[in-house]
Amino acid sequence: MKHLKKFLTRLQTFELRLVRRNVPAEPLGYKQVAIYDLRHETHYDEAAVFRSKLRLLSQRAALDLLPLQPPQLQLVLHQLNDIEKRFRTFWIHFHNNALDLGVPYPVAYLHQLQLPGLFLVHNLQPLDAGIAVREELVDDLSESVKLRETMLASLLLHLQTLLPAPEQPISDVPAKAVAAYPRFVDGVAERLFEILKGYFSPEDQQQLLPLLLENQGVTSPLLFHGNGNQLADAFKQLYESNLLVGCLKGELETWISRHFAYVYRRQQRTLPQGYLAALISSNAKPCQSPILDVRKQADGTYAVFPVLRTQKNYTIP
DSSP states (O other), X not given: OXXXXXXXXXXXXXXXXXXXXXXXXXXXXXXXXXXXXXXXXXXXXXXXXXXXXXHHHHHHHHHHHTXXXXXXXXXXXXXXXXXXXXXXXXXXXXXXXXXXXXXXXXXXXXXHTTHHHHSEEETOOOGGGOOBOOHHHHHHHHHHHHHHHHHHXXXXXXXXXXXXXXXXXXXSSOOOOOOOOOEEOTTHHHHHHHHHGGGSXXXXXXXXXXXXXXXXXXXXXXXXXXXXXXXXXXXXXXXXXXXXXXXOHHHHHHHHHHHEEEEETTEEEOOOHHHHHHHHTSOOXXXXXXXXXEEEOTTSOEEEEEOTTTOOOOOOO
16 A cells, blocks of 8 residues: 555645746846746656656556455545545636736735645745745646646546446336537537637647537547637536536536647646536636637527637637
């Protein structure tokens, strides 16, 4: 069980670093300030080592599960579900504390996220130390949490394969599985495609419309060239106005996570279900830069409109 313990500990531990950086200062010039840094726990540079070590711990933790009996596995499942809930709580705080572009982050930002209450945070300084929180740290923190969620989901999936299947009630009529996926009210899929297509490459556009119309599978996740919360917000608005039906919110989150990714720092990034759930299934702060607006009309129906002031054309010639 030692590898499982190490994995769960590392999964919930953030190792902040203190570095000094030159930042713009008025009227002209720069000044050196102390800032938090978490780049080593994302996908870049030495972070590849962090990711590899975490993956190795995950694999060894999975081996620790093999000799456990069902009651012990249930206890582990309870622990993993608890960690999963805390990741989801993190995302709710993360979205609720989103700032407008260019607004500086307060020194208390990590406390506003309740990060030290949810997880173990090493090297977090007292607020009066004045350690600056920069946009780079916020971006790297979100990417680090997504990586940890991915590893957790993999271990959860492995554990569930080890648990005995629940007993099914005896019935003369066998239960029939029903596929749950988003279905759009007439005309909405085409309207959504027209709004979204500029955020996808021409190759992905060819798969986007069949996916929206017929749930036709994609060869790989379609890359949304915008913020992940914009895409999640678009589907949430359609769901809450009953223009998107056929599935529960949790099933919608799974569907989005499976079929879409987004581009961040010119690299593909995933959309974990915890991240999506905090946007779609909770009362988190609405997206500050939506790409569409669902409005109720005089006749009581809803219509979909693009938000032109924020829409960008990401289409690659």
